[in-house]
Amino acid sequence: MIRVALLSKWHVHAADYAAQAQENPGITISSVWDEDPVRGKEWAEELGVPFVQDLTTLLSDSSIDAVIIASPTNQHKNLxxxxxxxxxxxxxxxVLAFSVADCEQIFSAVDNAGVELMVSxxxxxDDYxxxxxxxxKQGLLGRITMVRCRAAHNGAVPTDTAPLGWLPETFFNPAQCGGGAMIDLGAHPIYLANRLLGTPSTVTGPLQQVTDRGVDDQSVAVVExxxxxxxxLETSFISSKSPFQLELYGTEGTLMIENREIRIKSTKMDTEEWTSPADIPESLPLPIHQWAASIEERTSPSITRTDAWNLTLINQGAALSQKRNRRVDLQELNLSK
Structure with a gap:
């Protein structure tokens, strides 16, 4: 049994991770720490576990095997x-960290400690x-030349019940978040495209502040x-009713995904019409379950360090592109990997 401490309920997905941990028969939640003691005590009471106010005391507890971190992003590295x-x-x-240099430091510490690290x-x-x-991999699209991906929602759009939108105000704190829509919601298009296309070389990132909240709320990254x-790669906190979209374009065909609906058209197929594939592979286990299996069974997760590294790489490059108003060669970031 993996005895887990929850570190912070700052992120909107913190409760989701707690629920996923409770669903896993190999995980038990043993305690809670939070940089906000009031919030942490409430969460611990809700879960029926102790709240430990001192982080060192919690981490020194030999009965704790692992931690789940949902803190402000600027605390990830130190935690x-x-x-x-x-x-x-x-x-x-x-994201794992704000810079690839910090990622390197984290990977080194994890290796030295011999512990398992998973980034969500x-x-x-997902099956699609x-x-x-x-x-x-089957070559149905030929050589892949272009990917377009969009993840957007209306979290910063005012409503009668939420004058500033439904996202927590802390999501607009540049020091805590290191950015806005691109570093948070835009992470999904980034890591999906990276996995499909390989090693990124340049990025151009116009990151807009439409609502003037201190961080970008509508952004695009063009990655080569x-x-x-x-x-x-498109993202937004100010788009209502915007579907998730993933489009792959290649020399032999096109694949279109909207939400979970898949359509493909390929010269390798017997028809010129759009086809909805009949046999969709099953989704893989969620990251938290893969993490638990890697600890208990020494399995290799499908989500890798390269996925986490390249996500930080693109975000770091996009932020630099916005700051300097130019295309950024990612070699500028002094990569050691």
Whole structure:
């Protein structure tokens, strides 16, 4: 049994991770820590576990095997390093860190401690994405030349009941978040495109502040890859009724996904019409379940360090592109990987 401490309920997905942990027969939630003691005590009471106010005391507890981190993003690095130092396995909300240099430091600490690290990149496990990967591997689209992906919602759109939108105000704190729509919701298009297209080489990122809340709320990243493929990655906190879209374009065909609906048209198929595939592969286990299996059974998760690294790489490059108003060669970030 993996005995887990929950570190912070800051992120909107914190309760989801707690619920997923409770669903896993190999995980038990043992305690809660939060940088906001009032919030942490309420959560601990709700879960029926102790609240531990001192982080070092919690991490020094030999009965705790692992931590689930849903803290402000600017605390990820220090919390992960502290957990690794105390020999705890680590599950964390995206993004891993603000810079690839910080990612390197985290990976080194995790390796030295011999613990398992998982970053929550859940759409890599969805059935529609598994199908897209298989279609690419089977050559149904030929050479992939372009990917477009959009993830957007209306979290910053005012309503009668939420004058500033339904997203927590803390999501507009640039120090805590390191950005806005692109670093948070835009993470999904980024890591999906990276997985499909490989090694990114340049990024251009106009990151807009339409609502003037201190962080971008509508953004696009145009990413070029060493394969000469390109990706147009769109995100927004100010779009109502916007579907999730993933489009793959290749020399032999096109694959269109809207929400979970899949359509494909390919020269490799017997018809010129759009086809909805009949056999969709099953989704993979959610990241938290893959993490638990890697701890208990020593299995290899489908979500890798490269996925986490390249996500941070694109976000770091997009932020630099916005700051300097130009296309950024990602080699500028002094990569060691």
């Amino acid at each position: 992960i390093l502290a957990a690794a130092k105390h020999g705890k396995h680590i599950f964390t909300e995206k 990149l859940p759409r890599l496990t 994405f598994i199908y897209a990967e298989e279609a690419v 890859y060493t394969s000469q493929a390109m990706a147009v």
